[in-house]
Amino acid sequence: MSLLSSARRIVVKVGSSLVTDEGRGIDAEAIANWSRQLAALAKEGRELIMVSSGAIAEGMKRLGWATRPKELHELQAAAAVGQMGLAQMYESQLSAQGMASAQVLLTHADLADRERYLNARSTLLTLLAHRVLPVINENDTVVNDEIKFGDNDTLGALVANLVEADALVILTDQRGLYSADPRKDPTARFIDTAQAGDPELERMAGGAGSSIGRGGMITKILAAKRAAGSGAGTVIAWGREPDVLLRLARGEAIGTALLAATPKLAARKQWMVDHLQLRGSVKVDAGAAIKLRDEGKSLLPIGVVEVQGGFHRGDVIAVQTAEGVELARGLANYSASEARLIARKPSSEFEALLGYAAEPELIHRDNLVLR
Numbered sequence: 001m002s003l004l005s006s007a008r009r010i011v012v013k014v015g016s017s018l019v020t021d022e023g024r025g026i027d028a029e030a031i032a033n034w035s036r037q038l039a040a041l042a043k044e045g046r047e048l049i050m051v052s053s054g055a056i057a058e059g060m061k062r063l064g065w066a067t068r069p070k071e072l073h074e075l076q077a078a079a080a081v082g083q084m085g086l087a088q089m090y091e092s093q094l095s096a097q098g099m100a101s102a103q104v105l106l107t108h109a110d111l112a113d114r115e116r117y118l119n120a121r122s123t124l125l126t127l128l129a130h131r132v133l134p135v136i137n138e139n140d141t142v143v144n145d146e147i148k149f150g151d152n153d154t155l156g157a158l159v160a161n162l163v164e165a166d167a168l169v170i171l172t173d174q175r176g177l178y179s180a181d182p183r184k185d186p187t188a189r190f191i192d193t194a195q196a197g198d199p200e201l202e203r204m205a206g207g208a209g210s211s212i213g214r215g216g217m218i219t220k221i222l223a224a225k226r227a228a229g230s231g232a233g234t235v236i237a238w239g240r241e242p243d244v245l246l247r248l249a250r251g252e253a254i255g256t257a258l259l260a261a262t263p264k265l266a267a268r269k270q271w272m273v274d275h276l277q278l279r280g281s282v283k284v285d286a287g288a289a290i291k292l293r294d295e296g297k298s299l300l301p302i303g304v305v306e307v308q309g310g311f312h313r314g315d316v317i318a319v320q321t322a323e324g325v326e327l328a329r330g331l332a333n334y335s336a337s338e339a340r341l342i343a344r345k346p347s348s349e350f351e352a353l354l355g356y357a358a359e360p361e362l363i364h365r366d367n368l369v370l371r
Helices: 028-043 055-063 072-096 108-112 114-129 145-149 152-162 199-204 217-228 244-249 267-273 286-293 336-342 347-354
Strands: 009-014 047-052 100-106 132-138 167-172 193-195 233-238 256-259 280-284 304-309 316-321 326-331 368-370
Touching: 009 028, 009 152, 028 047, 028 072, 028 244, 047 072, 047 114, 047 152, 055 072, 072 100, 072 132, 100 108, 100 114, 108 114, 108 152, 114 132, 114 152, 132 152, 152 167, 152 217, 167 217, 167 244, 199 217, 217 233, 217 256, 233 244, 267 326, 267 368, 280 286, 286 316, 286 326, 286 368, 304 336, 336 347
Parallel strands: 009 047, 009 167, 047 132, 100 132, 167 233, 193 256, 280 316
Antiparallel strands: 233 256, 280 304, 316 326, 326 368
């Protein structure tokens, strides 16, 4: 049985090479085909979100650039030009199927800030409640490090977690995952089902993406691992497979299914896990590590041996062993400067050190998630 057969809320991500026909310009026929399938699924009562790459590739085509530029301002210009055509194409094709759509541009920073995260979640859920299909892309025109390091496979997983989707579908220009690169190894076997997060998958998926996109199979494997944290399984399939979404929804086994083996995290704890960039970290002694990992206790400042970074109260920080291995993440009750003052100190000394009395924990267990 396919992951999608019982899925009510589904995030579908399509890559640049599919959307732009390998960089030749927006593929109207392909988008029309996906729109037809999305509309059919919506009529069945499914809630659907599209995460679409292609803005930079379409901008390159409109600007007459044959190769992806490396200068940041040129990448941002290409994204700005291409986003216009991308949004227009989705709007027209979905409208032809009787579906309302909305453009939503996100950055990883939007999902790292708690208030902006909640706003984005509320907006998306409101759109779904009004039977509007959100089309999401990374806001490449205003960010810098996301263009350099980001990819829409990761964004698709973050969106799946954001709305607590039942399934993530990653449509790509490959049939799915193989045990090795089938273009180089004729003995490579196809992987039809596996557990998301299996380290062996990352070994199989090593390698870069196409010259048009920024991903590759490794980013899809890591995205599936991330989506599994909120209980969403992932299907990686060829985007030009006839009626791929409809057939998956009917229970047909297409592509590679990566199953979510971990229990579903509470939305707030999943938000902490999903932070791609942290403001800082603390290192703890062996006794504190045992209390966190084995006893489910809060982190007290007396167990902290080192404070790194410049975080503020309420920021998500990493908790590491003395050797630098990440144990957990959580919401800091104190800023980095305050944490340095109270590290290795009992709570009875906090008022004298800080000038006020506050929480005895650096991170309360309710705001802590183990890694």
